[in-house]
Amino acid sequence: MAPVSPSYETHPAAGPQEAPRILDRRQGPYGEVVLRARGGTPAVYEIIANGCFLMDTSDGRSERLLIDAALSELPPGRTRPAVLIGGLGVGFSLVRAAEEPRWGRIAVVEREAAVIDWHRTGPLSAVSAAALADPRTEILHTDLVAYLRDGAGQDAFDALCLDIDNGPDWTVTEDNGSLYSPTGLAACRDRLTPGGVLAVWSAQPSPAFEQALRNAGFSGVRTEEIPVVRGVPDVVHLARKGA
Known part of the structure; x- marks a missing residue:
């Protein structure tokens, strides 16, 4: 089982907060997922998976950077x-991609039916309605690891922007x-077009992962x-596939 982060009330980037309200709680094939809200209008929404705080709608700078940095890393002249x-x-990465007219197809892989709902x-x-209505957007209800692993001969992408952990x-x-792992990173590489970019969000820097990407x-x-209020900064790891 993955390590369990503290609940949002004691999350190191948050400080003291009022008790959140549970809006939905579901048990799925990968465990429990919970949607919570705190504050008034607009409320701040939080997603918790198996007791582990994942993200909320209070900021979103690093989720947007995930998309912007990947686009900036692509070779010049690549269209759509x-x-x-x-x-x-919470939809920040999708919204950022849909706001950018240079992107062509925008596919989002999400394994939790509750999150899609x-x-x-x-x-x-309230966050993602316009982005979901964008004709470029496609939601794929499947597990990302399996999607990449079983994707031999299927669609290739110019950028993979991953934020599942x-x-x-x-x-x-x-x-x-x-x-x-080496196998998983090879699957990512195989799903990229020549010169394509892999961008991976993380709540803390990982020199070991940087080396794994090179390997x-x-x-x-x-x-x-991306600096946060307290603690180590959020980061986006970036790497390119050879041309």
Whole structure:
């Protein structure tokens, strides 16, 4: 089982907060997922998976950076690049991609039916309704690790923007750990077009993951940081597939 982060009331980036209100709680094939809200109008929404705080709608800078940095890393002159976003979450990455007219296809892989429902017909539609209605957007209800692993001969993308864990060293479920293994990184590389970009969100820097990316044949490996209120910065790990 993955490590369990503190609840939001004691989350290191948050400080003291009022008790959150539970809006929905579901048991699925990967464990329990919970949607919570705190505050008034607009409320701040939080997603908890198996007791592990994943994300909320209070900021979103690092989720937006995930998309922007991947686009900036692409080779010059690439038109209408296709992006695969791993994890719908609270929708910030999808919204950022849909706001950018340079992107072509925007595919989002999300394994939790509850999260998709919260966006389509629930409270998170306030965040993502316009992005979901964008004709470039496609929601794929499946497990990202399996989607990448079983994708031989299927669609390739110019960018993979992955945000399904608290980072390579802090996964939500044990199965997710294989995504950051040599086999998982090879599957990511195989799903990228020549010169394509892999961007991975993390709640903390991981020098070991940077080395794993180099060992997997990626070039241009680097890390961009986003400061947070307390604690170590959020980061986006970036790497390119050879041309």
